[in-house]
Amino acid sequence: AQSVTQPDIHITVSEGASLELRCNYSYGATPYLFWYVQSPGQGLQLLLKYFSGDTLVQGIKGFEAEFKRSQSSFNLRKPSVHWSDAAEYFCAVGADNDMRFGAGTRLTVKP
Amino acid sequence: KAGVTQTPRYLIKTRGQQVTLSCSPISGHRSVSWYQQTPGQGLQFLFEYFSETQRNKGNFPGRFSGRQFSNSRSEMNVSTLELGDSALYLCASTTRDSPYEQYFGPGTRLTVT
Numbered sequence: 001a002q003s004v005t006q007p008d009i010h011i012t013v014s015e016g017a018s019l020e021l022r023c024n025y026s027y028g029a030t031p032y033l034f035w036y037v038q039s040p041g042q043g044l045q046l047l048l049k050y051f052s053g054d055t056l057v058q059g060i061k062g063f064e065a066e067f068k069r070s071q072s073s074f075n076l077r078k079p080s081v082h083w084s085d086a087a088e089y090f091c092a093v094g095a096d097n098d099m100r101f102g103a104g105t106r107l108t109v110k111p
Numbered sequence: 112k113a114g115v116t117q118t119p120r121y122l123i124k125t126r127g128q129q130v131t132l133s134c135s136p137i138s139g140h141r142s143v144s145w146y147q148q149t150p151g152q153g154l155q156f157l158f159e160y161f162s163e164t165q166r167n168k169g170n171f172p173g174r175f176s177g178r179q180f181s182n183s184r185s186e187m188n189v190s191t192l193e194l195g196d197s198a199l200y201l202c203a204s205t206t207r208d209s210p211y212e213q214y215f216g217p218g219t220r221l222t223v224t
Contacts, residue, residue, distance in 0.1 A: 094211025
Protein backbone atom coordinates (compact mmCIF):
# COMPACT_ATOMS: atom_id res chain seq x y z
CA ALA A 1 0.00 0.00 0.00
CA GLN A 2 1.19 3.49 -0.71
CA SER A 3 2.24 5.72 2.15
CA VAL A 4 3.37 9.27 2.72
CA THR A 5 5.86 10.29 5.38
CA GLN A 6 6.57 13.77 6.62
CA PRO A 7 9.46 13.23 9.03
CA ASP A 8 9.23 16.62 10.73
CA ILE A 9 6.24 17.20 12.97
CA HIS A 10 7.22 20.76 13.80
CA ILE A 11 9.74 23.16 12.31
CA THR A 12 10.66 26.64 13.48
CA VAL A 13 12.41 29.11 11.19
CA SER A 14 13.21 32.80 11.45
CA GLU A 15 11.43 35.21 9.19
CA GLY A 16 13.50 35.71 6.06
CA ALA A 17 15.26 32.37 6.38
CA SER A 18 14.92 29.60 3.84
CA LEU A 19 12.61 26.66 4.37
CA GLU A 20 12.56 23.04 3.32
CA LEU A 21 9.82 20.63 4.34
CA ARG A 22 10.43 16.97 3.65
CA CYS A 23 8.08 14.44 2.12
CA ASN A 24 8.80 10.84 1.22
CA TYR A 25 6.39 8.41 -0.35
CA SER A 26 6.30 4.70 -0.88
CA TYR A 27 4.82 3.53 -4.12
CA GLY A 28 5.89 1.43 -7.07
CA ALA A 29 5.26 3.95 -9.80
CA THR A 30 5.36 7.73 -9.81
CA PRO A 31 2.15 8.92 -8.26
CA TYR A 32 0.55 12.32 -8.45
CA LEU A 33 2.15 14.53 -5.78
CA PHE A 34 0.77 17.55 -3.99
CA TRP A 35 1.52 20.01 -1.24
CA TYR A 36 -1.27 21.68 0.71
CA VAL A 37 -1.26 24.37 3.39
CA GLN A 38 -3.77 24.73 6.20
CA SER A 39 -4.23 27.73 8.46
CA PRO A 40 -5.85 27.12 11.85
CA GLY A 41 -9.53 26.21 11.58
CA GLN A 42 -9.47 26.39 7.79
CA GLY A 43 -9.54 23.95 4.92
CA LEU A 44 -6.54 22.86 2.92
CA GLN A 45 -5.27 25.06 0.12
CA LEU A 46 -3.41 23.55 -2.80
CA LEU A 47 0.10 24.99 -3.05
CA LEU A 48 1.46 23.00 -5.97
CA LYS A 49 1.28 19.69 -7.79
CA TYR A 50 3.45 17.33 -9.80
CA PHE A 51 2.14 14.96 -12.41
CA SER A 52 5.02 14.57 -14.85
CA GLY A 53 7.66 16.53 -16.73
CA ASP A 54 9.97 19.08 -15.15
CA THR A 55 10.86 17.84 -11.69
CA LEU A 56 10.97 21.34 -10.20
CA VAL A 57 7.49 22.77 -9.90
CA GLN A 58 6.46 26.24 -8.90
CA GLY A 59 3.45 26.96 -6.80
CA ILE A 60 1.61 29.80 -5.22
CA LYS A 61 2.95 32.09 -2.49
CA GLY A 62 6.55 31.66 -3.69
CA PHE A 63 6.76 27.95 -2.91
CA GLU A 64 8.45 25.36 -5.07
CA ALA A 65 8.95 21.62 -4.79
CA GLU A 66 11.36 19.19 -6.35
CA PHE A 67 10.51 15.63 -7.27
CA LYS A 68 13.40 13.19 -6.89
CA ARG A 69 12.50 9.78 -8.20
CA SER A 70 15.62 8.09 -6.86
CA GLN A 71 14.81 9.24 -3.34
CA SER A 72 11.01 8.94 -3.61
CA SER A 73 10.87 12.46 -2.27
CA PHE A 74 8.92 15.61 -3.01
CA ASN A 75 10.31 18.31 -0.75
CA LEU A 76 8.78 21.75 -0.46
CA ARG A 77 11.00 24.81 -0.41
CA LYS A 78 10.79 28.56 -0.04
CA PRO A 79 13.82 30.86 -0.24
CA SER A 80 12.57 33.42 2.26
CA VAL A 81 9.83 32.73 4.77
CA HIS A 82 7.27 35.34 5.76
CA TRP A 83 5.42 35.44 9.08
CA SER A 84 2.19 34.70 7.19
CA ASP A 85 3.61 31.31 6.13
CA ALA A 86 3.09 29.98 9.64
CA ALA A 87 0.63 27.12 9.15
CA GLU A 88 0.46 23.37 8.77
CA TYR A 89 1.71 21.80 5.58
CA PHE A 90 0.56 18.51 4.16
CA CYS A 91 2.12 16.38 1.47
CA ALA A 92 -0.31 14.18 -0.48
CA VAL A 93 0.04 11.30 -2.89
CA GLY A 94 -2.54 10.02 -5.36
CA ALA A 95 -2.48 6.82 -7.39
CA ASP A 96 -4.64 3.76 -8.15
CA ASN A 97 -7.82 5.48 -7.07
CA ASP A 98 -6.34 6.17 -3.65
CA MET A 99 -5.29 9.44 -2.04
CA ARG A 100 -3.03 9.58 1.00
CA PHE A 101 -2.01 12.53 3.12
CA GLY A 102 1.03 12.87 5.30
CA ALA A 103 0.64 13.64 9.00
CA GLY A 104 1.58 17.25 8.41
CA THR A 105 4.41 19.56 9.42
CA ARG A 106 3.60 22.55 11.57
CA LEU A 107 5.65 25.61 10.67
CA THR A 108 6.35 28.30 13.23
CA VAL A 109 7.97 31.53 12.05
CA LYS A 110 10.06 33.52 14.53
CA PRO A 111 10.21 37.30 14.13
CA LYS B 112 -15.37 30.47 -9.91
CA ALA B 113 -16.71 29.97 -6.43
CA GLY B 114 -14.84 27.52 -4.24
CA VAL B 115 -16.11 24.54 -2.30
CA THR B 116 -18.65 25.58 0.29
CA GLN B 117 -19.61 23.72 3.42
CA THR B 118 -22.48 24.33 5.77
CA PRO B 119 -22.74 24.80 8.61
CA ARG B 120 -19.27 26.00 9.59
CA TYR B 121 -19.75 25.19 13.27
CA LEU B 122 -22.00 22.76 15.03
CA ILE B 123 -22.47 21.63 18.60
CA LYS B 124 -24.36 18.43 19.22
CA THR B 125 -25.02 16.11 22.14
CA ARG B 126 -23.99 12.47 22.34
CA GLY B 127 -26.57 10.20 20.74
CA GLN B 128 -27.88 12.83 18.34
CA GLN B 129 -27.38 12.74 14.62
CA VAL B 130 -25.98 15.39 12.33
CA THR B 131 -26.01 16.20 8.62
CA LEU B 132 -23.27 18.22 6.96
CA SER B 133 -23.52 19.69 3.50
CA CYS B 134 -20.96 20.32 0.78
CA SER B 135 -21.31 22.12 -2.54
CA PRO B 136 -18.42 21.42 -4.91
CA ILE B 137 -16.83 23.79 -7.37
CA SER B 138 -19.03 24.22 -10.41
CA GLY B 139 -18.25 21.45 -12.91
CA HIS B 140 -16.63 19.17 -10.34
CA ARG B 141 -18.48 15.89 -10.11
CA SER B 142 -16.45 14.10 -7.49
CA VAL B 143 -16.74 14.88 -3.79
CA SER B 144 -14.65 13.38 -1.02
CA TRP B 145 -15.10 13.69 2.71
CA TYR B 146 -12.39 13.66 5.37
CA GLN B 147 -12.32 13.75 9.13
CA GLN B 148 -9.48 15.69 10.70
CA THR B 149 -8.52 15.39 14.35
CA PRO B 150 -5.31 16.34 16.18
CA GLY B 151 -4.60 12.72 17.08
CA GLN B 152 -5.47 10.95 13.83
CA GLY B 153 -4.77 13.61 11.24
CA LEU B 154 -6.69 13.52 7.98
CA GLN B 155 -8.72 10.38 7.54
CA PHE B 156 -10.64 9.56 4.39
CA LEU B 157 -14.34 8.89 4.89
CA PHE B 158 -15.78 8.35 1.42
CA GLU B 159 -15.89 9.60 -2.14
CA TYR B 160 -18.88 10.13 -4.39
CA PHE B 161 -18.94 10.48 -8.14
CA SER B 162 -22.12 10.87 -10.17
CA GLU B 163 -24.28 10.05 -7.16
CA THR B 164 -22.45 6.77 -6.52
CA GLN B 165 -20.10 5.98 -3.69
CA ARG B 166 -16.86 5.12 -5.40
CA ASN B 167 -14.56 4.68 -2.45
CA LYS B 168 -14.95 4.24 1.27
CA GLY B 169 -12.61 4.62 4.21
CA ASN B 170 -12.48 2.60 7.38
CA PHE B 171 -15.26 4.19 9.41
CA PRO B 172 -18.24 2.60 11.12
CA GLY B 173 -21.63 2.47 9.47
CA ARG B 174 -22.79 5.42 11.57
CA PHE B 175 -21.03 7.54 8.97
CA SER B 176 -22.88 7.74 5.68
CA GLY B 177 -23.12 10.04 2.74
CA ARG B 178 -24.89 10.72 -0.47
CA GLN B 179 -24.57 12.85 -3.54
CA PHE B 180 -27.29 14.56 -5.48
CA SER B 181 -27.69 15.03 -9.20
CA ASN B 182 -26.25 18.56 -8.95
CA SER B 183 -23.09 17.06 -7.34
CA ARG B 184 -23.87 18.54 -3.94
CA SER B 185 -23.11 16.07 -1.19
CA GLU B 186 -24.19 15.44 2.36
CA MET B 187 -22.70 13.33 5.06
CA ASN B 188 -24.61 12.05 8.04
CA VAL B 189 -23.36 10.81 11.37
CA SER B 190 -25.87 9.01 13.53
CA THR B 191 -25.66 8.26 17.25
CA LEU B 192 -22.89 10.77 17.82
CA GLU B 193 -20.02 9.91 20.13
CA LEU B 194 -17.59 12.26 21.85
CA GLY B 195 -14.84 10.96 19.56
CA ASP B 196 -16.70 12.26 16.52
CA SER B 197 -15.68 15.79 17.46
CA ALA B 198 -13.54 16.89 14.55
CA LEU B 199 -13.16 19.15 11.57
CA TYR B 200 -14.99 17.58 8.65
CA LEU B 201 -13.57 18.56 5.30
CA CYS B 202 -15.08 18.18 1.90
CA ALA B 203 -13.04 18.25 -1.30
CA SER B 204 -14.04 18.25 -4.93
CA THR B 205 -12.12 17.18 -8.03
CA THR B 206 -12.57 17.22 -11.76
CA ARG B 207 -12.81 14.12 -13.89
CA ASP B 208 -9.69 15.18 -15.78
CA SER B 209 -7.53 15.45 -12.68
CA PRO B 210 -9.00 13.05 -10.17
CA TYR B 211 -6.40 13.51 -7.47
CA GLU B 212 -6.25 17.30 -7.57
CA GLN B 213 -8.54 18.05 -4.68
CA TYR B 214 -9.95 21.43 -3.74
CA PHE B 215 -11.07 21.72 -0.16
CA GLY B 216 -13.82 23.62 1.53
CA PRO B 217 -13.34 25.48 4.82
CA GLY B 218 -14.70 22.57 6.82
CA THR B 219 -17.39 22.07 9.42
CA ARG B 220 -16.22 22.07 13.01
CA LEU B 221 -18.35 19.54 14.90
CA THR B 222 -18.24 19.46 18.67
CA VAL B 223 -20.01 16.64 20.47
CA THR B 224 -20.74 17.19 24.17
